[in-house]
Amino acid sequence: MTTELITSELVDLDLVGPDRASVVRSLAERLVAEGRVTDIERFLADVDAREQQMATGMEGGIGIPHCRSEAVTAPTLAFGRSRPGVDFGAEDGPAHLVFLIAAPQHGDSDHLAVLAALARRLMRDEFTRTLLDATDSSAVAEYVREEVTP
Amino acid sequence: MRVVAVTACPTGIAHTYMAAEALEQAAKATGDEILVETQGSAGSTALSASDVRDADAVILAADVGVTDRERxxxxxxxxxxxxQAINDAAGLIERARDAAGRHPASAGAGTPSEPEPESGEVAGTGFGTRLRQWLMTGVSYVIPFVAAGGLLIALSFAIGGYQITEAPDVTERFDPASLTSWAALANQVGSAAFEFLVPVLAGFIAFAMADRPALAPGFVGGAAAVAVDAGFLGGLVAGLLAGAVVGGLRRIRVPxxxxxxxxxxxxPFLGSLIVGGLMFVLLGAPIAAAMTALTGWLNGLTGVSALLLGALLGGMIAVDAGGPINKVAYTFAVGGLTTGSDTALQIMAAVMGAGMVPPLALALAATVRGSSFSRAERESSRPAWLLGASFITEGAIPFAAADPLRVIPSAVxxxxxxxxxSMAFGATLRAPHGGVFVLPLVGDPLLYFLAIVAGVLVSALAVLVAKRIGRAPRSAESAPVESSAVTV
Incomplete structure (x- = not known):
């Protein structure tokens, strides 16, 4: 089993779903299928708990649901792009790019550094623009992996 | 501006790092320096004590408690x-700039042990105030060199007599049993310390203006000022130039x-090149030419009354304390000694007496009205008594560098x-230096003493009056640091 941050199976360029809960669940199912999450209900509960603290929608059409959870086996990103957009609580409108970040509860810091690198990339216009314009899942996965490589 | 920041969010997975990235990007865009400590799950490099000490302001972008906030x-x-950091990092940087501006005390050399400037002018952020802070930073670092070098040289005169400056290098001849050898050693070590005066002054003025990258250009510029005989005024120019050049270079955005x-x-490379180059090329030749012209003019002076000549030479000695004008006057006086004529001996006496005045007068002024001087200046007033008495005019440099426009005219x-x-009284002197230690060689010592006391009183009075001009009424000591806290 690969422990890459993201694989093409974890990319959904046509994310379908009317609301936050449904798109997060849809991405979480991919995590389960890839063996990154062992217990989807527990994982979704942890994501929700984090979301309750403060909405994870950001200006610029980005949502970053995330959590540290006992149900996560390795630091992983599931990425979805929604053309119509999904509300993640950002003030300037719905999110078109959804980054579901799953971190294991007991990951060591080296292990989690890849997520820190990912978070920093989210602040770079070039990164989000590339993802908005992407046409191929495996290309997206490869691009993200390259970007977060230290 | 130099900023340190801490970012921290509840899960420590995403926002901590996004906020850090946003702050770094915003700081880069405005040409500021920022170091961010990300208190997240991936660990981070902690800010070092010196990072914090050198920072002009601190940004805390956190939704949870910041670890070790006390620092x-x-x-x-x-x-x-x-x-806020993610959506409007530029706004936080601007708030940090405002906060740093309101607390300029911590913007300088970052030596928290020194509550400088304590002049009660902290509230203003005008150019004048900042200029004074830069100069004071340079002065506070130069004082130990003045004290160490000056006291050693005075000691060497005390035990070795004024001829001690003619003693051979201690590297060539040093006899532990000979008191003269020890005096020569003290003199040569003291002179080595004095070599640092101008470079240290320039280096730390630059440091106060543009932080560590400006330190080398400042020192180099100061050394260039020494090499071209520009004196401490040249050092002030070099320091301010280095600070401005490096400050400007830092604004250039680089990959x-x-x-x-x-x-x-x-x-450091570019700054040293530019500042050192300018000092050598632009200042070197004109100063050398001016010194030659001034010397020629002095030698050609005829029919000037003794009184006027004494006043002229006295003023020249005081104007730049070891700088080019001082050197011309002093060399003129010493050059006459070989002729042994009465006039020449009178000129020597006048020049030495005049050179003793500035440190003594400033020491007196700082003693009778300490509130007109910073703490650093008050501290340097104690060695200044001895330096003045020993005809080490450099004892006035800390005062003159901190506030040249008020101090120099008063000293002159x-x-x-x-x-x-001294000329009017006809006092004479056969030694080229030595201060009180050559009093036995003075003709008419009583009137000579009177001439010096009169000059000291005039200078001290003048400087105290000048210190009251153009100064806001002084308030209490520096305001305590408050934080412009915005509660989350």
Whole structure:
């Protein structure tokens, strides 16, 4: 089993779903299928708990649901792009790019550094623009992996 | 501006790092330096004590408690949420700039042990105030060199007599049983310390203006000022120039790859090249030419009354304390000694008396009205008594460098008085230096003493009056640091 941050199976360029809960669940199912999450209900509960603290929608059409959870086996990103957009609580409108970040509860810091690198990339216009314009899942996965490589 | 920041969010997975990235990007865009400590799950490099000490302001972008917040206690702190940092990092940087501006005390050399400037002018951020802070930073670092070098040289005169400056190098001849050898050693060590005066002054003025990258250009510029005989005024120019040049260079945006080596390699290199080059090329030749012209003019002076000549030479001795004008006057006086004529001996007496005045007068002024001087200046007043008495005019440099426009004219006034009176009294001197230690070689010592006292009183009075001009009424000591806290 690969422990890459993201694989093409974890990319959904046509994310379908009317609301936050449904798109997060849809991405979480991919995590389960890839063996990154062992217990989807527990994982979704942890994501929700984090979301309750403060909405994870950001200006610029980005949502970053995330959590540290006992149900996560390795630091992983599931990425979805929604053309119509999904509300993640950002003030300037719905999110078109959804980054579901799953971190294991007991990951060591080296292990989690890849997520820190990912978070920093989210602040770079070039990164989000590339993802908005992407046409191929495996290309997206490869691009993200390259970007977060230290 | 130099900023340190801490970012922290509840899960420590995403927002901590996004906020850090946003702050770094915003700081880069405005040409500021920022170091961010990400208190997240991936660990981070903690800010070092010196990072915090050198920072002009602190940004805390956190939704949870910041670990070890106490280390920022003495700094202007701006607080916000991680979301504020992510959405409006530029706004936080601007707030940090405002906060740093309101607390200029911590913007300088970052020596928290020194409550400088304590002049009660902290509230203003005008150019004049900042200029004074830069100069005071330079002065506070130069004082130990003045004290160490000056006391050693005075000691060498005390035990070795004024001829001690003619003693051979201690590296060539040093006899532990000979008192003269020890005096020569003290003299030569003291002279070595004095070599640092101008470079240290220039280096730390530059440091106060543009932080560590400016230190080397400042020192180099100061050394160039010494090499071209520009004196401490040349050092002030070099320091301010280095600070301005490096401050300007820092605003240039560079690729990320180069940014890392900017402060330690590129800025010191370019800054030293520019400042050192300007000092040598633009200042060197004109100063040398001016000194030659001034010397020629002095030698050609005829029919000038003794009184006027004494006043002129006295004023020249005081104007730049070891700088080019001082050197011309002093060389003129010493050059006459070989002729042994009465006039020449009178001129020597006038010049030495005038050179003793500035440190003595400033020591007196700082003693009778300490509130007109900073703490650093008050501390340097104690050695200044001995330096003045030993005809080490450099004892006035800390005062003159900190506030040249008020101190230099006052010093000139008193020294000119002493020079004129000494000539009028016909006092003579056969030694080229030595201060009180050559009093036995003075003709008419009582009137000579009177001439010096008169000059000291004139200078001290003048400086105290000058210190009251153009100064806001002084308030209490520096305001305590408050943080412009915005509660999350």
């Amino acid at each position: 920022f206690a003495s700094k202007p702190v701006v607080e916000g949420t991680v979301k 990320r790859a180069v940014a890392g080596i900017m402060p330690v390699v590129v800025l 006034l008193g020294s000119a008085t002493t020079g004129a009176l």
